[in-house]
Amino acid sequence: MPGGPKELMNYLEKLGIDSETVEHPEVFTVEAMMTHLNMKNLNGVVVKNLFMKDKKKKGLWLITVPHDREVNLTDLGKKVNAPGGLRFADESILLEKLGVAQGCVTPLALFNDVNHDVKFVLDDDILEGGHNKVYSHPMRNSATTGITAEDFLKFLKATGHEPIRVVF
Numbered sequence: 337m338p339g340g341p342k343e344l345m346n347y348l349e350k351l352g353i354d355s356e357t358v359e360h361p362e363v364f365t366v367e368a369m370m371t372h373l374n375m376k377n378l379n380g381v382v383v384k385n386l387f388m389k390d391k392k393k394k395g396l397w398l399i400t401v402p403h404d405r406e407v408n409l410t411d412l413g414k415k416v417n418a419p420g421g422l423r424f425a426d427e428s429i430l431l432e433k434l435g436v437a438q439g440c441v442t443p444l445a446l447f448n449d450v451n452h453d454v455k456f457v458l459d460d461d462i463l464e465g466g467h468n469k470v471y472s473h474p475m476r477n478s479a480t481t482g483i484t485a486e487d488f489l490k491f492l493k494a495t496g497h498e499p500i501r502v503v504f
Contacts, residue, residue, distance in 0.1 A: 344474055353483055354487070356481065358471075365439075370403060373471070378482065381469075382472075383400050383472050384400075384403045388422040391423055397456075398443060398454050400472070402461055405504055409421065444473070446497045455500060456492065457500045459502060
C-alpha cells in the first residue's frame with residue numbers, strides 16, 4: 337500500500353529535510369492553486385507536474401516544470417527519447433505507481449515508486465534558477481509544501497530517482 341501525506345512527512349523528517357506547508361482549499365489545476373499561493377509571498381518556484389506514458393507503453397514519466405512553463409509534449413518526447421512520444425497516463429496507473437490521484441501529482445510521490453518504474457524529468461530551471469524553495473503538493477491537493485532545492489535533490493537521491501534534467 338502506497339504511503340500518503342503523513343508517511344511523506346515522516347519520510348522527509350527521517351531524511352532531515354525541513355519543509356514549509358501552506359494549507360489552502362482543494363484545487364485541481366495549477367491556476368486555481370496559484371490564486372491561493374500568490375497572497376502568501378512564497379520565496380521559491382511552484383511546480384506543475386505531468387504524469388505521462390510513452391506511446392509504445394514501455395515507460396512512465398513524471399515531468400516537473402515551473403508552474404507557468406508551457407510544455408510541448410512532442411518536443412519533450414524527443415528530448416527524453418520517449419518511444420513514440422508522450423501522452424497522459426491513466427489515473428489507475430498513477431494511483432498504482434505513485435499513490436496519488438489526478439490533481440495531486442507531485443514529485444514528492446516518488447517515495448512510493450520503490451520499483452523505480454517512473455522516470456523523472458525535471459526542468460533545469462528548478463535547480464539552477466536561484467529559487468529559495470521548490471513548492472509542490474504533499475500527496476494531497478489541499479496544501480503546498482516547500483523544501484530547498486538542495487533538499488529536493490537529497491529527497492530524489494534517497495528515493496533512487498536521478499532526474500533527467502531538461503532545458504525548456
